[in-house]
Amino acid sequence: MTPRVLGLMSGTSADGIDAALLELPGWPPTGSGGIFPALSGGVPRGRVAEHVFTPFPPELREAVLAAMQSGADTARLTQLHWWLGEALAEAAAPLAPHADLIASHGQTVQHHPRPDLRRGWTRPATLQLGEVALIAERTGKPVVADFRPADMAAGGLGAPLVPFADWALFAEGGVRRAIHNLGGISNLTFLPGLDRDEVQAFDTGPGNCLLDEVAALAGQACDEGGRLAAAGQVHTETLAAWLAHPELQVPPPKATGREVWTLARLPRPADLGLPDLAATATAFTARTVADAYAHWVVPHGLDEVVVAGGGARNPALLAALRSALSPLPLRTFTEVGWAAQGFTDATREAAAFAFLGYARAQGWANTLPRTTGARHAVSAGKWLLPPSLPETLA
Template identity: 35%
Template sequence: MNGFFDLPKKKVRTVIGILSGTSVDAIDVVLTKIKGSGTDSKIDVLDFRSYPVDKDLKTKILEVSEKSSGFVDDVCRLNVTLGILYGRCVNKLLKSNKLTSAEIDLIGSHGQTIHHLPVIEKNFGSKSRSTLQIGDPSVIANITGITTVGDFRVADVAAGGSGAPLVPYLDYVLFRNAERDRLLINIGGISNITYLPKNVDQNSISAFDTGPGNMIIDYLMLKLFGKKFDRDGKISAQGIVNEVLFRFICEMDKFHKSKPPKSTGREFYGVNFSEKILSRGKGILKEDLIATVTDFTAYAIHYNSKRFKIDDVLVSGGGSKNSSIMKSLRKYFNEMNVLKLDLKGVNPENKEAVLFALLANELVSGNKTNLKSVTGANRNVYLGKICPA
């Protein structure tokens, strides 16, 4: 079992984190060395690789994520297919670093979110939220020969939470500050924020999804320009914000105005939402359409941040590489210090993969890592399921 029973005794562990986000552009794999646990965790990022997702596979994943085109047999196949793919990506990382599986203690894999239902619903006599991530950790463990932790969100859902967001735990461990009130922004397919007031403790963190990140931008880029995303924000920089369309999006988007705790996903900001924007935007220059939805991403983040007293704004995620999003954030946050996160070896590109390395390490250390004030859970729980190799 690759030293499975010795894991809790180790004070320093070599842990790999895997992330496949809602944009489904790439599989991010990070190699870390973690000393200690909890707020004493010291994370050293040793290597980070991003492996592109095959175009046809991405299309299939997006298809099964939509209610109109998702079929249970496809979900079943992808659950194993993605597990194999994640395992192969880990093996590539090991080969690049001339490491063997015996030198790795643990893998933490988020999996691929297929559906997320953060609102409590009645189902056959019970009330619950639900979430589903695929890419089974047992398959990863088998392919790599390394104990793998996965399925992190369901334990929080079982305790009455929404299972999201999880990033705030990493934010709390690494970026709390005794003298500065900090806002951490993560822009993936969806945008979320973590507010860490000075001298914050685990029970006083505010964190939630704010609205779209790259999701709508990516969809419109594919439909209008045949490109997967707006590289460095160059297309949106050629356009101007259409105020009429901007107001339409503000009125249509009820989520960004809703009160936390809250989380969202492709179920809200997917094809239907984006197609309504395209329909309303007929006759508007393509570049202006991209500029408008890009600006809205930043607007929704700022709208949800106005309640906080902020000294520093630290931005991570794929959206931090979009110069137009960063420009809009600086506009909305005015003269505030808006910076790309790059601290303690954790940067905008690797941050979420590092999170799942940390969460895996925390589970084998015996630490509960959901933040009930953030997810709405009724108690703190252990996140993840351990699959020995």
């Protein structure tokens, strides 16, 4: 029987929950043919059979963003934890009957990968909200959740975790490929071939988060179609000031979040109009991505960049990124043909956490210490089980 795992993902854009039902024919591998299943057609080594996106109601998104910006007390955080658990259970409901297992990333509201006394962070810490017991109770399925703490306990940054799934699903012999996610935060996975020990991955800086903040000032949820940025001009002095941010000089492994990348922490002229601010934020995001590749990936050899995430639907951001990365080719999941198997900019991360949950069910280590900086790999994810485990996962 083919294992089927439902991945639930709410990212730093905090716009809602992606539920992706990942089918894994050929998994787990058998015989002596290596770790990967012997599937015809190469990559991807799986298929997203169904996908449902459940948007957050405005009041829930507002509460999540407030928690990300340290604007919630313990009572509000407690309420939000259960509120998100209910939302995750509701998002899972349409596809849960077809799944053997549910893997929930939860909603990151704070991620402090390193101590930072300037901000009052005396130790590494992370917090993902979304009560898993509600998901298990309402779906009747085994659930794996809260993936990041195990890696941090082993000395890692707790991020990025998606690269393990990228390697398992998309690595290809003889192809040096980067998979780039333009979510709220921008991050990349560099797959130089099939060797997992050579995988490199890290957060490059802001993805959509600054663009979303500018759009919110204009009364919009996001810069739809990149139209706000297209109407403005880049403010070169502001761009230069932002590019001097010390976070951008930190070498990998590294992880970041909205705690760092918010307009409130970045200098800008008070009279900078919203279109110009949007254009500047778009140019800045593209430059930070391109500079990260130039410094830490291109020297190892790179054939192509495949982009996913909400930013892949922003023409202004993609145009800026293509220009900044040139002559490297930048392609979407659709352009490389992976959308035929259900992998799109909307499903990639939810499917990745589905695979991490599957690996946890197998008892495999599902982290890459080289990408997180941990002392060793761990089998990340906390279990909440019903009375028995499905045969497809046992």
